[in-house]
Structures are given as structure tokens and as C-alpha cells.
Amino acid sequence: MELQIENEIRRDYRTGKFAIMAPNRGKRPEDFSVSKEVVTSDVSKCPFEYGKEYMSKEIMHVGDPWKIRVIENKFPELMSTIPLMFSKGNFKKISGYGYNEVVVDSPDHNTPFELLDDSQLKLWLDTVIEREISLYDRNYIKYVLIFKNSGESAGESLSHPHTQIMAWPVIIGTIKRELRLARKYKQEKGKCLYEDVLDEERVRLLYEDNYFIAIAPFASRFAGESMILPKRHVNFFADLNENEKFDLVKTLKLILATNRKIFGNYSYNFAFKELKNYPEFHAHIDIYPRLTIEAGVELGNDVFVNQLTPEDYSKKFRSVLSLT
Numbered sequence: 106m107e108l109q110i111e112n113e114i115r116r117d118y119r120t121g122k123f124a125i126m127a128p129n130r131g132k133r134p135e136d137f138s139v140s141k142e143v144v145t146s147d148v149s150k151c152p153f154e155y156g157k158e159y160m161s162k163e164i165m166h167v168g169d170p171w172k173i174r175v176i177e178n179k180f181p182e183l184m185s186t187i188p189l190m191f192s193k194g195n196f197k198k199i200s201g202y203g204y205n206e207v208v209v210d211s212p213d214h215n216t217p218f219e220l221l222d223d224s225q226l227k228l229w230l231d232t233v234i235e236r237e238i239s240l241y242d243r244n245y246i247k248y249v250l251i252f253k254n255s256g257e258s259a260g261e262s263l264s265h266p267h268t269q270i271m272a273w274p275v276i277i278g279t280i281k282r283e284l285r286l287a288r289k290y291k292q293e294k295g296k297c298l299y300e301d302v303l304d305e306e307r308v309r310l311l312y313e314d315n316y317f318i319a320i321a322p323f324a325s326r327f328a329g330e331s332m333i334l335p336k337r338h339v340n341f342f343a344d345l346n347e348n349e350k351f352d353l354v355k356t357l358k359l360i361l362a363t364n365r366k367i368f369g370n371y372s373y374n375f376a377f378k379e380l381k382n383y384p385e386f387h388a389h390i391d392i393y394p395r396l397t398i399e400a401g402v403e404l405g406n407d408v409f410v411n412q413l414t415p416e417d418y419s420k421k422f423r424s425v426l427s428l429t
């Protein structure tokens with residue numbers, strides 16, 4: 106028997122945003138599986154291959170021949186050559202100052218990120234952290250966002266596994282909402298919000314290791330959404346020790362790979378949620394499978410309809426995991 110839940114509008118303790126749990130269409134986790142084949146781009150045209158290094162402006166690489174490479178984004182949203190300017194009023198704006206970098210996760214075009222071996226993924230994490238530290242040192246940079254678009258439905262434009270880094274001159278958007286709520290909680294209750302909810306979130310446990318825990322959050326907006334968080338309070342992943350970093354890549358890999366067993370060749374995004382200069386924030390990684398399309402409720406009212414409750418997803422996840 107699937108867990109029966111009547112439709113509910115839930116508030117996300119992290120963002121204050123709402124999501125409607127609507128499991129009433131009778132869909133089971135496997136009904137969200139994507140059967141279509143992944144369209145892999147033509148390797149001969151891929152700019153991330155060995156021998157094509159001249160096609161991009163390199164920031165750094167590790168290994169010889171390189172095992173991981175960081176390059177400038179050819180189509181940046183924010184640019185360091187633009188002076189930082191703010192203007193107020195009805196048409197408030199900020200000039201597009203900042204940095205966009207791309208991490209080529211490995212030289213291997215065809216192996217998905219979550220199927221790379223542990224040592225490669227550890228190298229990936231170390232590289233990403235090194236870039237973050239460097240970008241936070243640049244003038245006016247207040248926030249560095251690490252994220253991945255994997256698969257066509259997640260907005261990926263090149264199928265060779267890669268990660269994006271975006272350095273911002275302002276803290277805006279979801280991270281700002283999350284920071285505000287974490288601070289407010291700390292001020293009012295004297296405790297860390299993320300640690301305080303953990304006991305109850307364990308009902309929706311996906312996986313737990315020595316240093317990290319993964320859960321399906323209470324008010325998940327996406328079918329199969331998950332959150333990975335360190336058990337120890339850290340606001341910046343660079344502050345993790347070596348054992349914790351190994352545990353983090355292992356947990357991330359396990360979540361993404363197990364999702365692949367449940368959802369097939371699914372597209373997903375993930376984002377690091379961390380803030381270097383705000384010790385009251387508890388760092389985490391949010392993973393969003395892209396199995397459904399945002400429609401009128403989502404765009405019109407910023408409320409997401411989720412047809413797979415996090416309870417049903419975590420149950421399915423744990424049963425798939427126990428079989429492997």
C-alpha cells in the first residue's frame with residue numbers, strides 16, 4: 106500500500122514558499138520514469154574534448170593530461186568587465202557585474218556525472234571549492250552559486266558533464282529568503298533551523314552516512330526532490346574536513362544514481378546552498394529532478410504542484426536502495 110495522504114498545501118520551512126501535495130492522480134514513483142533515450146551531443150563537435158582546449162579560455166586544470174578543467178563561460182550572464190552600478194526607483198537595477206565559470210567534470214563525454222568514480226568526484230568537489238574561495242576574494246562578490254543542469258529538460262546545452270559557477274555582487278533570490286528564515290529562527294529560538302527540523306524530517310529519510318544525511322523535504326516542490334545536509338553545522342562547504350568531503354560526494358552520487366534507477370534517464374538540476382560569510386546558515390545541497398513541467402499554478406502563483414509526495418518518494422527510494 107502506498108502511503109495515503111490527502112491533498113495538502115505545505116509551507117517549506119527553508120524558503121517560506123508553498124507547494125501542493127497532490128497524489129490523488131494515483132501515480133506511483135515509477136510512473137514518473139522517463140523512457141526516452143538521452144540525446145547525447147556529437148562528440149566530434151564537443152568543445153570539452155581533449156585537443157579542443159583552444160576553443161575555450163582556461164582558468165585552471167588539474168592533472169596532465171587534465172582530469173578536470175575550469176573555463177570561462179562563453180555565454181556569461183554576469184561579466185567582470187562591467188562596472189558595478191546600482192540604480193533605484195521604480196526601475197531598480199544592478200549592472201550585470203560578476204563571474205560565470207564552467208567546470209568540465211571529467212574528460213569523459215559519455216559517463217554521466219553520478220557514474221564517475223569516487224576519486225574523480227572528490228577531485229570535482231575540491232576544484233569547485235577552490236574556485237569558490239577564489240571568487241569570494243574578488244571585488245564586490247557577495248555570493249557564489251554552484252549548480253548543475255543535467256539533461257535537456259534541465260536546460261543543459263551541452264551533454265558533456267559540466268558544472269556551473271556563478272559569482273554575484275548581491276544576495277538575492279532563494280538564498281536570500283533562506284538566509285532570512287534561518288536568521289529569524291536562530292534569533293527567536295536560539296537554535297539552527299535545519300538541525301531542529303531534522304528529527305521530524307527523518308520520516309522522509311533517503312540515506313544517512315557518518316557525516317551527511319539526505320531527506321525528501323516536507324514541502325518538496327518537485328517529484329523526487331531531495332536535500333543533502335551535513336550533520337555538523339557548517340555554512341560553507343570549504344569548511345568541511347577531508348572525511349566529510351568524501352562522504353558528501355558519496356552521498357550526492359548515491360542520490361543521483363538511485364534516482365536514475367527510479368526515474369530512468371531523467372533530467373535534474375542541483376544547487377549548493379551555502380554562504381561564506383553567514384555563520385547562522387546551515388549549508389545544504391538541493392536536488393530537483395525535472396519530471397514535470399511548470400504550468401499555470403507555478404508561474405501564476407509561485408506554488409508548485411507535486412504529484413509524488415516526499416513520503417512516497419522516500420519509501421520508494423529506500424526500497425530501491427535496499428535492493429542494490
Ligand SMILES: [Zn+2]
Binds near residue numbers: 148151152213214
Ligand atoms: Zn565531450
Ligand SMILES: [Zn+2]
Binds near residue numbers: 297298299300338387
Ligand atoms: Zn546547523
